[in-house]
Amino acid sequence: MSKSLLIIEDNAQNLYMMRFLLEKKGFSVIEAVTGPEGIDKALRHRPLAILLDIQLPEIDGYTVAKELKKHDELKSIPIIAVTSYAMAGDREQILAAGATGYIEKPINPETFVEEIIQYLPK
Amino acid sequence: MKLRLLKALSRCFLRLSFFAFLISMVLFVFQVYGENLELTVGLYENPPKLFTADSGKPSGIFIDIxxxxxxxxxxxxxxxxxxxxxxxxxxxxxxxxxxxxxxYTAERAAVFDFNKEPVLSSWFQVFARADSGIRSILDLEGKKVTVLDGSVQQAAFENLVGGFQLQVQLVPLPDYQLVFEKVAAGAADAAIVNRFYGAMNADRYGLQDTAVIFHPTALFFATPKGKHEAVLKTLDEHIRRLKREQQSVYYESLKRWTAQRVVFEIPRWIKITGLVVGGLLVLSLGGGALLKSQVNARTRELKEMNREMEARIQQRTAELAQAMEKAQEADRLKSAFLATMSHELRTPLNSIIGFTGILLQGLAGPLNDEQRKQLGIVQNSARHLLALINDVLDISKIEAGELKLSAREFDLPESLRKVFEMVLPLAQKKGLEMILVIEKDVSRVVGDQRRLEQIILDLLNNAVKFTEKGFIKVTCSADGDQYVLSVSDTGIGIKPEDLLTIFHPFRQIDTGLARKHEGTGLGLSISKKLVTMMGGTIHVASRWAEGSTFTVRFPKIQEPKHE
Structure with a gap:
């Protein structure tokens, strides 16, 4: 299996920060800035895990998570929600939509990669 | 012809003298059997309802009746x-x-007896100078308003402004004249008077009515408890009769005092003579039709007056409702704007904090000491700014009713230790002794972990911020179905006059050390609102220069909340 991770995130700075941190730890990163692009790249690359922003233009993260889980070949890939929607109820909602884990923005550069690793298949 | 005329005249005279006889008989009977009661009547100055006329005579609607x-x-x-x-x-x-x-009020009914048939109905209205800009009740915020001391309108108005959460300074005065005078002289901003007084006297003081109309009241005669029940009964019988008869003194008086401004008073005897002569003339001319049309005209006038009043009240009520709606809409927009802005501000700030962190970790290459020190300053400032924005976001969410609380089970001692350790480095740097006591009966809690930790952190941060030497002690214990958490310090304390407002927003108290203590002053007001939403309470006890103790009580099991 590849060591690549797919990041679906529309904010360029956030995308760059996550990419930088993950590449430092030896992961390779595939980028997508919209939901449909993310689904398309997930199907083509079968990443180790998908980091999914909830606030996306046009199609939000909840819908993207549900769409991803509809594909049999993607069902086993963990989805990790990355969001600043740090409010009660959001966690339940994104987990119900199919996410495995949940990381709150602002991300902590010191712990971010460790948090991601704990959600990866052993 | 002459003879017939004479006969007719003599018949008239006979008839007249017969009437005169009858009237005197009736009067005689009243003289003999009347109660001949002597009553002391209270008189205060409230024209046109009752007052002393320039001639020194008691006058007004009540007096006429x-x-x-x-x-x-x-x-x-x-x-x-x-x-x-x-x-x-x-x-x-x-x-x-x-x-x-x-x-009539329940308190007054305990001390006085009232007659049953209302004499007048009135309401209260706020009057202000033409240039005051006061139009609706919302414009009264922070204003000085004069009112009659000990009156019904005083209490009713306090209630009214309380309902709108306005701060209005009431100035009680002994009479209505002063109530208007103070406002006309600029010593106060607005005056509360009844509609009768206002309509008759506002012009004279250069005052205008506002849309603030409230508390319709029925006005009665009152007597000391249990002393004059018969008098009240008699008054009721007469008042009912007077109200039935369209031409009675009652309507005469109402019309005279409310429809026209009375400048001089015709002596009573002239009026009576005039009425008698006029009445005889009208009767002898068979002018029943005229009389009827007069009655109709007056009834129309009264009806018209009534319609006008009603239309005006309706208009004012609509204006008020519109003003209220506008104010609420503006408030909602403000909160929504703040919430959106705060979110937009946080995104770039998170980027600053994140990349500073990456640089400080040396992930992008080695740093020299000076670079490390300066990046540290960038990181601290950015974190501080984020904390301020979070506070603004919280308070606007709470005010917009958008803040939700979850209810998940978590370990309270663990949360306490976590927050305690967060403030430990700063406290130790200041040389403060830190004590944490968690009683054995403290274990699980069902609630919003993040928000509870936010409250504890705010109290602890405050304690560290405002304490220069000594200790900070955190204790937590169970009490029935609640937990009790207290944070005590040996800091600067809070002055007694500030204790009341300490939980209000933007009230970081000016300690003279102000520059030393950063913050929005929102922390405590947010904590108070959160604790209240959790079904708990927060209290403070403090002595100036000795220290403070904040005590929070919250239920062990909380319901999820959407405010």
Whole structure:
């Protein structure tokens, strides 16, 4: 299996920060800035895990998570929600939509990669 | 011809003398069997309802009605003048037998008897100078408003402004004249008077009515408890009759005092003579039709007046409702704007904090000491700014009713230790002793972990911020179905006058050390709102220069909340 991770995130700075941190730890990163692009790249690359922003233009993260889980070949890939929607109820909602884990923005550069690793298949 | 005329004339005279005889008989009977009661009547200055005319005579609507009834009942009236409060006091002590113009309230009914048939209905209205800009009740925020001391409108108005959460300074004054005078002179901003007084006197003081109309009241005669029940009964019978008859003294008086401004008074005897002569003439001319049309005209006038008043009230009520709606809409927009802005501000700030962190970790290459120090400053400032924005976001969410609380089970001692350790480095740097006591009965709690930790952190941060030496002690114990958490410090404490407002937003107290203590002053007000939403309470006990203790009580099991 590849060591690549797919990041679906529309904010360029956030995308760059996550990419930088993950590449430092030896992961390779595939980028997508919209939901449909993310689904398309997930199907083509079968990443180790998908980091999914909830606030996306046009199609939000909840819908993207549900769409991803509809594909049999993607069902086993963990989805990790990355969001600043740090409010009660959001966690339940994104987990119900199919996410495995949940990381709150602002991300902590010191712990971010460790948090991601704990959600990866052993 | 002459003879027939004479005959007719003599018949007229006969008839007249017969009437005269009848009238005198009736009067005689009243003289003999009337109660011949002497009543002391309270009189205060509230034109046109009752007042002393320039001639020195008691006048006004109540007086017209009362004197009419008294003349029929052969009561003798003596007037006792005073301010409103004095009159009520004298009535309570039985030194006044009959007080006109008293609004019925439950408290008053305990001390006074009231007649049953209302004499007048009135309402209260706020008047202000033409240039005051006061149009609706919301414009009264922070204003000085004069009011009659001890009156029904005083309490009713306090209620009204309380409902709108306005801060209005009421200035109680002994009489209505002063109530208007103070505002006309600019010593106060607005005045509360009844509609009758306002309509008659506002112009004279250069005051105008505003849309603030409230508390419709029925006005009665009152007597000391248990003393004059028969008088009240008689008054009721007369008032009912007077109200039935369209041409009665009642309507005469109402029309005279409310429709036109009375400048001079025609002596009573001329009026009576005029009426008698006029009446005879009209009758002898068979002018029943004229009389009827007059009655109709007056009825129309009264109806018209009534319609006007009603239309005006409706208009004012609509204006008020519109103003309220506007204010609420503006408030909602403000909160929504703040919430969106705060979110937009956080995104780039998170980027600053994140990349600073990456640089400080040396992930992008090695740093020299000076670079490390300066990046540290960038990181601290950015974190501080984020904390401020989070506070603004929280308070606007709470005010917009958008803040939700979850209810998940978590370990309270673990949360306490976590937050305690977060403030430990700073406290130790200041040389403060830190004590954490968690009783054995403290374990699980069902609630919003993040928000509870936010409250504890805020209290602890405050304690560290405002304590220069000594200790900070955190204790937590169980009490029935609640947990009790207290944070004590040996800091600067809070002055007694500040204790009341410490939980209000933007109230970081000016300690003279102000520059040393950063913050929005929102923390405590957010904590208070969160604790309240959790079904708990927060209290503070403090001595200036000795220290403070904040105590929070919250239920062990909380319901999820959407405010």
């Amino acid at each position: 009362l004197e009419h009834i008294a003349s029929q009942e052969s009561w003798r009236l003596r007037y006792r003048r005073g301010t409103w409060a004095q009159c009520l006091d004298l009535l309570g002590r039985g030194e006044i037998d009959l007080m006109p113009d008293v609004a």
